[in-house]
Amino acid sequence: MKKISLLFLLSLGVWTFQACDTKKNDTTEQAEEANDEKEDQGAISSEDDAEFAVKAASGGLMEVELARMAQQKAQNKAVKDFAAMMIKDHTKANDELKSLAAQKNITLPSAPGNKHQKHIDDLAKVTGAEFDKEYMDLMVEDHEEDVKLFEEIARDDAEDAAIKAFAAKTVPTLKNHLAEAKRIKDSMN
Numbered sequence: 001m002k003k004i005s006l007l008f009l010l011s012l013g014v015w016t017f018q019a020c021d022t023k024k025n026d027t028t029e030q031a032e033e034a035n036d037e038k039e040d041q042g043a044i045s046s047e048d049d050a051e052f053a054v055k056a057a058s059g060g061l062m063e064v065e066l067a068r069m070a071q072q073k074a075q076n077k078a079v080k081d082f083a084a085m086m087i088k089d090h091t092k093a094n095d096e097l098k099s100l101a102a103q104k105n106i107t108l109p110s111a112p113g114n115k116h117q118k119h120i121d122d123l124a125k126v127t128g129a130e131f132d133k134e135y136m137d138l139m140v141e142d143h144e145e146d147v148k149l150f151e152e153i154a155r156d157d158a159e160d161a162a163i164k165a166f167a168a169k170t171v172p173t174l175k176n177h178l179a180e181a182k183r184i185k186d187s188m189n
Contacts (some may be wrong), residue, residue, distance in 0.1 A: 028113030
């Protein structure tokens, strides 16, 4: 009887864990799983390049969505102007990445992944000067990560020349965004 009860509890635990698995709803996880299958079939050349594209796409989608939110919620004109630049530049980069991914048979997420969506959800809860501060704090943090990631890919981590070229072409824009985000953040303190 103990063996049956233990087996039942283990089965119940596995079922509960699977039911609570938020990764199933994470668009970046779904894209990475699709790319893993494609790599296994020889349909894409590099898992690392695909992972970069997925991260870049999720981050780019978040940037545009947050910028649209900032256009509505920000009080500071410099923050609104920064948001307009984010929409323009990241929409362009997202479109270029989408085209490149299609050429390379890489699946991209259709929406920001869970990590990026949490930032969107968190900022949606704040307003006024608090929104401006938190948005600019996030823009500095996010662009520091982006610059590092894109520089690594552009320098030597990408296997595909077109992926490497995309990253290299995007780095100066990201550095400009980072410098502007820092300038605005500092002016608000």
